[in-house]
Amino acid sequence: xxxxxxxxxxxxxxxxxxxxxxxxxxxxxxxxxxxxxxxxxxxxxxxxxxxxxxxxxxxxxxxxxxxxxxxxxxxxxxxxxxxxxxxxxxxxxxxxxxxxxxxxxxxxxxxxxxxxxxxxxxxxxxxxxxxxxxxxxxxxxxxxxxxxxxxxxxxxxxxxxxxxxxxxxxxxxxxxxxxxxxxxxxxxxxxxxxxxxxxxxxxxxxxxxxxxxxxxxxxxxxxxxxxxxxxxxxxxxxxxxxxxxxxxxxxxxxxxxxxxxxxxxxxxxxxxxxxxxxxxxxxxxxxxxxxxxxxxxxxxxxxxx
Amino acid sequence: xxxxxxxxxxxxxxxxxxxxxxxxxxxxxxxxxxxxxxxxxxxxxxxxxxxxxxxxxxxxxxxxxxxxxxxxxxxxxxxxxxxxxxxxxxxxxxxxxxxxxxxxxxxxxxxxxxxxxxxxxxxxxxxxxxxxxxxxxxxxxxxxxxxxxxxxxxxxxxxxxxxxxxxxxxxxxxxxxxxxxxxxxxxxxxxxxxxxxxxxxxxxxxxxxxxxxxxxxxxxxxxxxxxxxxxxxxxxxxxxxxxxxxxxxxxxxxxxxxxxxxx
Numbered sequence: 001x002x003x004x005x006x007x008x009x010x011x012x013x014x015x016x017x018x019x020x021x022x023x024x025x026x027x028x029x030x031x032x033x034x035x036x037x038x039x040x041x042x043x044x045x046x047x048x049x050x051x052x053x054x055x056x057x058x059x060x061x062x063x064x065x066x067x068x069x070x071x072x073x074x075x076x077x078x079x080x081x082x083x084x085x086x087x088x089x090x091x092x093x094x095x096x097x098x099x100x101x102x103x104x105x106x107x108x109x110x111x112x113x114x115x116x117x118x119x120x121x122x123x124x125x126x127x128x129x130x131x132x133x134x135x136x137x138x139x140x141x142x143x144x145x146x147x148x149x150x151x152x153x154x155x156x157x158x159x160x161x162x163x164x165x166x167x168x169x170x171x172x173x174x175x176x177x178x179x180x181x182x183x184x185x186x187x188x189x190x191x192x193x194x195x196x197x198x199x200x201x202x203x204x205x206x207x208x209x210x211x212x213x214x215x216x217x218x219x220x221x222x223x224x225x226x227x228x229x230x231x232x233x234x235x236x237x238x239x240x241x242x243x244x245x246x247x248x249x250x251x252x253x254x255x256x257x258x259x260x261x262x263x264x265x266x267x268x269x270x271x272x273x274x275x276x277x278x279x280x281x282x283x284x285x286x287x288x289x290x291x292x293x294x295x296x297x298x299x300x301x302x303x304x305x
Numbered sequence: 306x307x308x309x310x311x312x313x314x315x316x317x318x319x320x321x322x323x324x325x326x327x328x329x330x331x332x333x334x335x336x337x338x339x340x341x342x343x344x345x346x347x348x349x350x351x352x353x354x355x356x357x358x359x360x361x362x363x364x365x366x367x368x369x370x371x372x373x374x375x376x377x378x379x380x381x382x383x384x385x386x387x388x389x390x391x392x393x394x395x396x397x398x399x400x401x402x403x404x405x406x407x408x409x410x411x412x413x414x415x416x417x418x419x420x421x422x423x424x425x426x427x428x429x430x431x432x433x434x435x436x437x438x439x440x441x442x443x444x445x446x447x448x449x450x451x452x453x454x455x456x457x458x459x460x461x462x463x464x465x466x467x468x469x470x471x472x473x474x475x476x477x478x479x480x481x482x483x484x485x486x487x488x489x490x491x492x493x494x495x496x497x498x499x500x501x502x503x504x505x506x507x508x509x510x511x512x513x514x515x516x517x518x519x520x521x522x523x524x525x526x527x528x529x530x531x532x533x534x535x536x537x538x539x540x541x542x543x544x545x546x547x548x549x550x551x552x553x554x555x556x557x558x559x560x561x562x563x564x565x566x567x568x
Contacts, residue, residue: 106323
């Protein structure tokens with residue numbers, strides 16, 4: 001089966017600035033793929049080139065095998081299979097939600113499916129707002145409408161550009177659950193978000209961009225496992241006034257009470273040796289908790305200069 | 306809910322007609338602004354030149370001034386509204402960011418130009434048609450070649466709808482868009498022979514007027530309605546049609562290449 005999305009040597013520059021630089025990756029059918037990076041890393045520009053908002057300067061993009069090459073008959077086929085929820089609120093102010101969702105499948109060359117339309121309205125709780133226009137909607141409702149609009153033509157590749165930016169916790173959970181359900185139907189998802197914890201939970205693979213280039217591309221679990229560091233919290237029986245000298249090489253952080261010290265170690269270091277050394281100095285450890293590295297730590301290490 | 310249940314067969318023509326429908330819906334939704342206002346303005350012109358001055362002035366032998374000026378006022382309604390529809394629609398979508406919705410649609414540049422242009426033409430021809438109907442209250446025209454008149458109105462609406470797309474692509478602000486209207490469209494209208502035949506102008510100004518594309522549209526349209534004109538009707542149609550086709554190709558090329566449309 002052809003990849004949901006295949007990008008080869010993609011490049012884009014604005015003025016003299018290279019925004020996307022020789023970027024290559026692919027997304028398997030049915031996969032949830034995270035494209036992460038700090039602001040200005042080239043995520044939105046990449047997404048814009050995939051969806052058609054921006055031109056491809058150099059390189060290739062294919063969606064389910066249909067190349068997004070300008071002025072070829074393949075482009076409409078690729079566009080038909082793609083749905084995008086833009087980062088900014090994008091909607092025509094002349095139309096109500098109902099009118100926009102009725103017209104939108106036609107823009108993608110397909111007949112409106114009333115069952116699917118009603119399902120989206122129900123799942124995204126837009127029913128009581130259906131006759132409102134965009135300027136009458138709250139921020140959360142606008143996000144829900146944007147997701148309905150991205151899905152109304154039943155795309156096989158759904159692009160979500162920071163879908164939960166500026167929405168409250170409850171709506172974020174609702175949206176992620178709905179996106180999981182959409183993915184379960186076989187829809188491939190390309191996701192960008194600054195909520196790295198959510199990306200870690202949602203995405204089977206993650207690419208991290210820095211200055212328009214790939215800084216990492218890995219299965220999410222492996223990406224985290226490859227991280228050489230881990231953190232331990234040592235819970236002490238008696239409070240300390242200062243950090244013991246034996247721990248200074250482990251970037252220790254002591255809490256205000258002096259009863260807990262957090263250490264950063266490599267995977268090869270033996271925590272038992274550290275505890276023994278402390279016992280020799282009359283510092284008794286009565287509990288140890290291990291904290292695995294998070295995607296956020298890996299992200300910061302890869303993207304900070 | 307089964308996601309890929311049915312009805313997901315792609316039809317390019319459906320995409321095109323939906324965009325056309327959306328553009329028509331856009332101007333019908335604000336019909337008082339897009340249809341009633343221009344018709345009211347044209348009716349005031351008709352009142353001034355038809356009911357008051359029309360019978361007292363004559364610039365062409367055999368016709369009252371009202372009869373002379375009515376074809377110009379009809380065509381003015383056509384071109385102003387064709388231009389306004391496409392320019393405001395495209396500029397507003399760029400300004401509000403909703404152009405992103407247009408750019409992700411599975412449509413070619415030719416289809417986008419065609420949908421916007423046809424909607425602009427429809428608005429222009431609707432206004433022109435109603436102005437034509439109202440004008441019958443002030444003067445009766447001989448309608449010598451009615452089909453030619455209709456064809457010229459169609460050409461004029463298409464030419465100015467295309468110009469509107471170019472203006473909507475290149476305008477950076479509302480002020481910028483109004484510059485096109487005030488410094489391009491308005492001079493073309495007033496110097497193109499709407500209110501006078503260019504044959505009464507001094508030679509230099511006559512030459513200038515002959516460089517105005519609106520002159521050929523207007524002369525051909527008036528010729529078709531009244532049976533008189535400053536130049537042969539065939540020449541007016543050839544030049545107007547040729548210019549419109551050239552602009553059509555240029556506009557499609559512009560949308561395909563311009564970074565102002567697609568970054």
